[in-house]
Amino acid sequence: MLTYIVRRLLLVPFLLFGVTILIFGMLQFLDPVERASLYIRGDPKANQIEAAITKYCLDCPIHIQYFNWMIGKVDSNTGEREGGILFGNFGWSKTGSQPVADLIARRFPNTLDLTIWAVGPVILVGIWLGVQAAVHHNGIIDQAARIFSIVGTSFPSFVFGLLMLMFFYANLQWFPPGRLSDEFSRVVNSDQFVRHTSLLTFDALLNGRFDIFIDALRHMFLPILTLSYISWATFLRVTRSSMLETLRQEYVTTARAKGLPERDVIFKHAQPNAMLPVVTLAGFQVVGLLGGVIITETVFDYPGIGSAAASASAQLDVVTVLGFALFNGLILIVANLLVDILYAVVDPRVRLS
Numbered sequence: 001m002l003t004y005i006v007r008r009l010l011l012v013p014f015l016l017f018g019v020t021i022l023i024f025g026m027l028q029f030l031d032p033v034e035r036a037s038l039y040i041r042g043d044p045k046a047n048q049i050e051a052a053i054t055k056y057c058l059d060c061p062i063h064i065q066y067f068n069w070m071i072g073k074v075d076s077n078t079g080e081r082e083g084g085i086l087f088g089n090f091g092w093s094k095t096g097s098q099p100v101a102d103l104i105a106r107r108f109p110n111t112l113d114l115t116i117w118a119v120g121p122v123i124l125v126g127i128w129l130g131v132q133a134a135v136h137h138n139g140i141i142d143q144a145a146r147i148f149s150i151v152g153t154s155f156p157s158f159v160f161g162l163l164m165l166m167f168f169y170a171n172l173q174w175f176p177p178g179r180l181s182d183e184f185s186r187v188v189n190s191d192q193f194v195r196h197t198s199l200l201t202f203d204a205l206l207n208g209r210f211d212i213f214i215d216a217l218r219h220m221f222l223p224i225l226t227l228s229y230i231s232w233a234t235f236l237r238v239t240r241s242s243m244l245e246t247l248r249q250e251y252v253t254t255a256r257a258k259g260l261p262e263r264d265v266i267f268k269h270a271q272p273n274a275m276l277p278v279v280t281l282a283g284f285q286v287v288g289l290l291g292g293v294i295i296t297e298t299v300f301d302y303p304g305i306g307s308a309a310a311s312a313s314a315q316l317d318v319v320t321v322l323g324f325a326l327f328n329g330l331i332l333i334v335a336n337l338l339v340d341i342l343y344a345v346v347d348p349r350v351r352l353s
Helices: 001-027 032-038 044-053 062-071 100-135 140-154 158-169 182-186 200-206 210-247 252-256 261-273 276-299 305-313 317-346 348-352
Strands: none
Touching: 001 062, 001 317, 032 044, 032 276, 032 317, 100 200, 100 210, 100 261, 100 276, 100 305, 100 317, 140 210, 140 252, 158 210, 158 276, 182 210, 200 210, 210 276, 261 317, 276 305, 276 317, 305 317
């Protein structure tokens, strides 16, 4: 197993290199003047553009430009390094009026907080529905689950989100959009509130503010429901198919022939083996949640990385959009690595190979 993990780790640098090549290649669709304007804060002037082209060598051969983009350039006058994504400098966000790295650092904890609370319902409910549908194959539960799966996979998330917003907020006034109520926002932004993790719900608990915790969950309920509903359908279909295939295996038939209780046959023999494809799906679904929040956060006015990316896209803020794309690429690589390792843990065949 150690050899398997080492092989996967050795692939990471090559994957990171491929992601940076892809993002850098997108920048090359812009001419040097357009790329120079990306480095200038405010409205670029002709002399500033010329200075930026010279300073960042934007008319140099492409391999030199890539090298400068990766590690930056040291200013001969100040001795400070400018640019360089390896040093966390993704550029200046015109929509956020701050460095892209700072914008990501400020917005990503909100998205991570939302994703953490959505992952549990997605995996647990999705797997439970899939198992029940397979156990009651062609029964009422199975037919209802299949209808739910078809509707879930074909229903646009933004439409579902808008319907939930209209019903639960516009009509019932139960679950408001946004992040926090104004009253609690003032408390969170004060010096009295200590940010231990930068995740609001967990920090609220660590500060002993259960009222802020409940208010944060009320604001996150509809985004969580929207993210979960679409993912439930996917988990249901994969789990159901895998479970049905597993229930036809000879070792399951043998377990039943030995007189084992049906509950033990399902949950001790069939379900653990049926979960192997679900493990892979779970990793991609977590990454999918991080990517899917762009629409969900925009619908519910949730101040996460997704809504910031949508705002940057609408205003043609190329640096910010590509910065988010690079960041999501890094998350995808890490998630795939973790999924590969987890797959080796749960599947002995991978370890033995």
